[in-house]
Amino acid sequence: MDIGDKAAFISGYTRILTQAWSSEEFSQRLESDPRAVLAENGLVTAPGTRVEIIRSRDADPDLDTQVHLWDNGRLTGRYVLYVPHIPQVDTRELDDDELGDLAGGVSGYCCTPCCCQSV
Structure with missing residues (x-):
């Protein structure tokens, strides 16, 4: 699958996922x-x-695997598309390093110089 075909697949697959998750009729x-x-x-x-x-x-592949499975359908005559009923959300707790990454690695004050610091 060339890069254009891959981009088109990802775009279509994304539309299908979001519609399936938001519309029972579409599903x-x-x-x-x-x-x-x-x-x-x-x-x-x-x-x-x-x-x-x-x-x-339970069987959700990552995006690269899904692209490969779809591309393989051209060869095998069997197209497989994973569209789970609801999106899987990672609900684990973040450790301090991960929280720091979310904050952009900034700790302490909200800005520099900060008006909330006493001089």
């Missing part, structure tokens, strides 16, 4: 007529191939 259409829904979002499959939509959250 139902995706499951009942995946080939048409995919084509509407720029993911056209070859005639005579199989399309498998996997909704299980």
